[in-house]
Amino acid sequence: xxxxxxxxxxxxxxxxxxxxxxxxxxxxxxxxxxxxxxxxxxxxxxxxxxxxxxxxxxxxxxxxxxxxxxxxxxxxxxxxxxxxxxxxxxxxxxxxxxxxxxxxxxxxxxxxxxxxxxxxxxxxxxxxxxxxxxxxxxxxxxxxxxxxxxxxxxxxxxxxxxxxxxxxxxxxxxxxxxxxxxxxxxxxxxxxxxxxxxxxxxxxxxxxxxxxxxxxxxxxxxxxxxxxxxxxxxxxxxxxxxxxxxxxxxxxxxxxxxxxxxxxxxxxxxxxxxxxxxxxxxxxxxxxxxxxxxxxxxxxxxxxxxxxxxxxxxxxxxxxxxxxxxxxxxxxxxxxxxxxxxxxxxxxxxxxxxxxxxxxxxxxxxxxxxxxxxxxxxxxxxxxxxx
Amino acid sequence: xxxxxxxxxxxxxxxxxxxxxxxxxxxxxxxxxxxxxxxxxxxxxxxxxxxxxxxxxxxxxxxxxxxxxxxxxxxxxxxxxxxxxxxxxxxxxxxxxxxxxxxxxxxxxxxxxxxxxxxxxxxxxxxxxxxxxxxxxxxxxxxxxxxxxxxxxxxxxxxxxxxxxxxxxxxxxxxxxxxxxxxxxxxxxxxxxxxxxxxxxxxxxxxxxxxxxxxxxxxxxxxxxxxxxxxxxxxxxxxxxxxxxxxxxxxxxxxxxxxxxxxxxxxxxxxxxxxxxxxxxxxxxxxxxxxxxxxxxxxxxxxxxxxxxxxxxxxxxxxxxxxxxxxxxxxxxxxxxxxxxxxxxxxxxxxxxxxxxxxxxxxxxxxxxxxxxxxxxxxxxxxxxxxxx
Numbered sequence: 001x002x003x004x005x006x007x008x009x010x011x012x013x014x015x016x017x018x019x020x021x022x023x024x025x026x027x028x029x030x031x032x033x034x035x036x037x038x039x040x041x042x043x044x045x046x047x048x049x050x051x052x053x054x055x056x057x058x059x060x061x062x063x064x065x066x067x068x069x070x071x072x073x074x075x076x077x078x079x080x081x082x083x084x085x086x087x088x089x090x091x092x093x094x095x096x097x098x099x100x101x102x103x104x105x106x107x108x109x110x111x112x113x114x115x116x117x118x119x120x121x122x123x124x125x126x127x128x129x130x131x132x133x134x135x136x137x138x139x140x141x142x143x144x145x146x147x148x149x150x151x152x153x154x155x156x157x158x159x160x161x162x163x164x165x166x167x168x169x170x171x172x173x174x175x176x177x178x179x180x181x182x183x184x185x186x187x188x189x190x191x192x193x194x195x196x197x198x199x200x201x202x203x204x205x206x207x208x209x210x211x212x213x214x215x216x217x218x219x220x221x222x223x224x225x226x227x228x229x230x231x232x233x234x235x236x237x238x239x240x241x242x243x244x245x246x247x248x249x250x251x252x253x254x255x256x257x258x259x260x261x262x263x264x265x266x267x268x269x270x271x272x273x274x275x276x277x278x279x280x281x282x283x284x285x286x287x288x289x290x291x292x293x294x295x296x297x298x299x300x301x302x303x304x305x306x307x308x309x310x311x312x313x314x315x316x317x318x319x320x321x322x323x324x325x326x327x328x329x330x331x332x333x334x335x336x337x338x339x340x341x342x343x344x345x346x347x348x349x350x351x352x353x354x355x356x357x358x359x360x361x362x363x364x365x366x367x368x369x370x371x372x373x374x375x376x377x378x379x380x381x382x383x384x385x386x387x
Numbered sequence: 388x389x390x391x392x393x394x395x396x397x398x399x400x401x402x403x404x405x406x407x408x409x410x411x412x413x414x415x416x417x418x419x420x421x422x423x424x425x426x427x428x429x430x431x432x433x434x435x436x437x438x439x440x441x442x443x444x445x446x447x448x449x450x451x452x453x454x455x456x457x458x459x460x461x462x463x464x465x466x467x468x469x470x471x472x473x474x475x476x477x478x479x480x481x482x483x484x485x486x487x488x489x490x491x492x493x494x495x496x497x498x499x500x501x502x503x504x505x506x507x508x509x510x511x512x513x514x515x516x517x518x519x520x521x522x523x524x525x526x527x528x529x530x531x532x533x534x535x536x537x538x539x540x541x542x543x544x545x546x547x548x549x550x551x552x553x554x555x556x557x558x559x560x561x562x563x564x565x566x567x568x569x570x571x572x573x574x575x576x577x578x579x580x581x582x583x584x585x586x587x588x589x590x591x592x593x594x595x596x597x598x599x600x601x602x603x604x605x606x607x608x609x610x611x612x613x614x615x616x617x618x619x620x621x622x623x624x625x626x627x628x629x630x631x632x633x634x635x636x637x638x639x640x641x642x643x644x645x646x647x648x649x650x651x652x653x654x655x656x657x658x659x660x661x662x663x664x665x666x667x668x669x670x671x672x673x674x675x676x677x678x679x680x681x682x683x684x685x686x687x688x689x690x691x692x693x694x695x696x697x698x699x700x701x702x703x704x705x706x707x708x709x710x711x712x713x714x715x716x717x718x719x720x721x722x723x724x725x726x727x728x729x730x731x732x733x734x735x736x737x738x739x740x741x742x743x744x745x746x747x748x749x750x751x752x753x754x755x756x757x758x759x760x761x762x763x764x765x766x767x768x769x770x771x772x773x774x775x776x
């Protein structure tokens with residue numbers, strides 16, 4: 001048994017044991033040489049899930065996936081343009097729009113002043129008049145300055161005008177916690193935006209998700225809030241030939257079953273999908289087969305897939321990074337309790353961010369966010385409460 | 388004279404205003420030049436001439452349309468008191484010259500966006516009386532199928548983008564429409580209208596900054612009726628010279644009760660915006676009604692002030708005087724015209740009253756353009772569900 005120090009519990013000196021099998025996986029990762037800064041960070045924090053790599057398959061970072069998606073859609077449709085702070089000359093605050101200004105010129109890529117209310121309103125107005133803006137918020141925390149335009153000017157217009165004014169706009173940017181950025185820069189807005197009829201809210205996890213969902217979002221005739229995650233930008237994922245094709249699109253409103261299982265359903269989105277998959281690995285060692293659902297779409301929510309899964313497993317653990325009260329998890333729990341009550345063998349479980357503003361200190365920040373062991377613990381609770 | 392043709396017009400009430408017009412107004416396009424009553428005051432630009440090119444046809448049509456707008460708003464007042472119109476109802480009577488003068492200077496490719504005092508702008512853009520009243524009463528033939536209400540009239544085919552309830556939001560939206568016009572090389576401009584109350588909104592200055600930076604063909608039109616709801620301009624703005632508030636952006640102060648001054652200013656602004664980017668027009672105007680039907684309008688201003696403006700500056704009276712002085716109609720003919728207008732409005736109301744309310748299934752339509760068949764729920768989700776098309 002190899003003992004691996006978990007940084008989270010450094011202070012208390014607690015270590016948790018890592019099995020031979022885990023070490024084997026860690027060793028393989030080292031040999032593969034596929035080290036990115038974030039994968040190294042993950043290793044230090046304890047677990048790496050083994051991803052099976054098909055021989056000769058391509059890999060792509062989420063960043064490149066997003067960049068290629070925007071590039072292809074701009075190439076295909078001259079009405080698509082990009083707008084936001086630092087998206088042009090700076091190549092994008094997180095380099096998502098890298099190279100686009102050079103390729104398409106200043107008539108397609110617009111650097112804005114730091115005036116979210118103003119430029120978001122301008123973006124929505126451009127969409128009213130038939131263009132297809134892709135508006136970047138440097139983080140979704142800043143979208144609050146423009147939230148009136150997202151909701152009252154964009155989301156509701158098609159309804160209020162009885163179909164005369166549709167708004168084919170995409171609002172995109174990093175959402176949720178990053179690392180050490182503090183309370184004002186770490187909030188998750190999935191629940192806020194997903195509660196509004198008229199909006200579509202998407203949250204990719206993998207590179208394939210990023211490409212397929214962003215392309216779908218840009219083509220969509222309705223306003224889409226596209227919630228990315230800063231910490232996922234640098235992560236590499238295998239990507240199929242199909243996903244690399246310029247016509248590739250993922251359906252909006254459909255969740256993906258990332259891992260099939262039969263004992264407990266774990267639903268989540270964005271970065272937490274990776275955590276849920278790791279949790280599923282750990283659970284598998286203890287004989288619990290977890291089904292991991294990557295929501296992909298927060299609104300419309302794929303209630304059908306979630307409920308079908310819970311009807312199969314009889315147990316639900318729903319995971320999100322954002323604040324717990326009135327969150328995405330709450331909606332999923334309600335949906336399952338309403339529609340699949342008689343199938344449940346255990347109370348529904350929610351794992352969410354802590355009910356506090358995000359602290360800065362590293363140890364407190366770790367406590368404020370769901371960790372893999374939280375998901376594991378909740379799944380075990382759900383499993384041992386039966387019959 | 389021209390007017391004999393007026394009485395032989397058809398009674399089409401639901402036809403767009405322009406069609407009803409072409410048979411009722413003289414087709415005599417003898418040019419006339421009208422002097423604006425006041426000079427323009429300019430900021431960072433040279434004001435246009437006070438001599439406005441017009442025609443007899445235009446002069447008569449100004450009278451008719453403004454009288455129609457006036458009657459429509461007064462009728463809406465009665466309907467609201469009869470509880471046939473619910474919620475908010477913001478009336479435009481007194482401000483008609485702005486809507487009419489603007490239309491005379493521009494085409495339907497130029498866009499207009501305004502706030503919630505939008506009934507007359509909608510009419511000016513080609514909307515019909517029937518659509519207005521049906522929408523106000525929440526009926527299915529309303530311009531927004533009864534789902535918008537007083538504050539949410541739109542007419543996209545005439546580049547009228549609403550109808551907005553959030554004070555000030557329409558200004559960045561209007562600059563966005565101007566952006567799209569420039570992007571698509573349309574050689575058209577956007578008039579983003581707002582009130583003196585909205586003139587202090589931050590997003591307005593954000594949008595103005597971007598418009599000036601990117602040379603957008605946006606024209607910001609401040610309809611200064613001197614009261615933001617119950618707050619007089621001097622209590623809300625440190626500098627109530629709204630035409631100067633653009634700082635580096637040129638501006639023009641215009642007598643908003645003079646339809647010809649408005650026309651001249653809008654023509655000037657359009658030429659300016661297409662070449663040099665944004666410009667601000669401040670229309671000095673007045674509303675006879677309160678802010679909305681819930682506001683008597685007399686707690687923050689005196690009845691003397693209101694009647695004083697009506698006496699000295701009423702836009703329809705001014706046009707009437709011009710019509711009479713140019714011998715285009717007699718007093719009696721104008722009175723007859725007003726009677727016809729009254730009847731037109733009454734007929735439209737009667738027809739709208741007969742129009743049914745929207746079908747319950749309309750609750751769930753137009754949420755999305757593409758709903759992918761997702762579920763939407765009524766109050767009791769186990770009772771009322773719909774698949775969004």
